[in-house]
Amino acid sequence: MGSGRCNDREGGNPLASRIALVGAGRMGTPLCGRFVSAGHTVTVCDLRPEREAAVRALGAEWASSVEKAAAGADALVTVVPGPDEAVSALPDAVFAALAPGAVWIDMTSNAPATARDLRRRAGAHGVDVLEAPMGGSPADAEHARLRLFVGGPADVLDRYRPLLEAVTTPDRIRHMGGPGTGYTTKLLINLLWFGQAAATAEALLLGQRAGIDLAALHGTLADSAAGSDFIRRDLPALFAGDYLRSYGLDRIHDQLKVITEEAQDLGTPHEMADTVVRIHRRALDHFGPVDGELLAVALLEEAAGTLLRP
Structure with missing residues (x-):
């Protein structure tokens, strides 16, 4: 399934099918469930190994490191507590491990200044970037009621909007402008x-x-x-x-x-x-x-x- 979707994507279908999800906490876990329910192949990494059972129960795979989760993935989605955790989770090796033409979607409540350097390093590996910090609760994540405040190029959002619509409704996806505006x-x-x-x-x-x-x-x-x-x-x-x-x-x-x-x-x-x-x-x-x-x-x-x- 993953390779078929990936081939479609390279031919013009923007919907990524292989997702590396970093963070399986209060928000990351229900988001994982939404991605799996939408038919995506999801591999999750979290610093807490005790989260593995909950992740596998949702139908996702587990990886022992972010690099392993990112290997060959079409999309990297980060849902970590804050800027320090985002920097720690995303060395250059993670961006390099992604599939060609992949996207990084940061759903963390990140700091614009911190994300600026991460965005530059992702771009150096040919990775598109969208920021989509969330408004809402874990229950909103579970029931696709989150509000996403998206920053990044409009054409990148257009390509990956179907991926975001796996976790919320179209009317709750707000494009705020260029990089940094979502955060x-x-x-x-x-x-x-x-x-x-x-x-x-x-x-x-x-x-x-x-x-x-x-x-x-x-x-x-x-x-x-x-x-x-x-x-x-x-x-x-x-x-x-x-x-x-x-x-x-x-x-x-x-x-x-x-x-x-x-x-x-x-x-x-x-x-x-x-x-x-x-x-x-x-x-x-x-x-x-x-x-x-x-x-x-x-x-x-x-x-x-x-x-x-x-």
């Missing part, structure tokens, strides 16, 4: 979401202290000019005592720091962004590198001496 878009979304969470918590704590019923304030804010997806969709989890323990506070801080550094490099104002980073730095110092997307809110609750519970 920056994902980081900006994170910045605004975490900033909204902190600002909303401060407002709710003030309203609660002033004697306003939290449930009434929630409904009013949701229907007002100040309404947001965070208030309408995510705030009920906080009210139930759920700090969304699905992502590490250290990773959150690092990503927020990357986007503020990009603002500095590009010469745009970043006072608000700096504040969001400082709050999450304090939360990280206080709670440690544990999972919890709303732990900065927990820090604010502690400072106020009360919990946001209707």
Whole structure:
């Protein structure tokens, strides 16, 4: 099956059939299942050998190294925690091991500056590059509801769009522009979401202290000019005592720091962004590198001496 698809691809069919997937964590594992279900031959590598059973249960193969996974693959897909892991996983030997005319699709929440050098090294081996950082949860990955923020040449996206459509619907694939724009878009979304969470918590704590019923304030804010997806969709989890323990506070801080550094490099104002980073730095110092997307809110609750519970 793999060689037949590869021959079709060289004749003009862009759909890669042999995929090397690096990363079998919370997001990589359901993505592996989506690729296999779409009929692709998938070989997975992860630093944790205990992930092999879950990968094979999905119908994928397992490789003991990234180089072995990449050998002869038409597409290299990386789903690793962050920039440092991406650099560690992708020496030149990995790009050299791919099939001629292969593509590297990075679905990591990577740093634009870090990815720039990786993209250059991939290009030196004739490998096309697309960045497609994800928005969504592991459940969204499993059920093809992810949002992909794609950066890279439009013609490369056109060729490999069928591959991306194995993991999400066409309307959720957004081409943001050239290299770097996909990463920056994902980081900006994170910045605004975490900033909204902190600002909303401060407002709710003030309203609660002033004697306003939290449930009434929630409904009013949701229907007002100040309404947001965070208030309408995510705030009920906080009210139930759920700090969304699905992502590490250290990773959150690092990503927020990357986007503020990009603002500095590009010469745009970043006072608000700096504040969001400082709050999450304090939360990280206080709670440690544990999972919890709303732990900065927990820090604010502690400072106020009360919990946001209707």
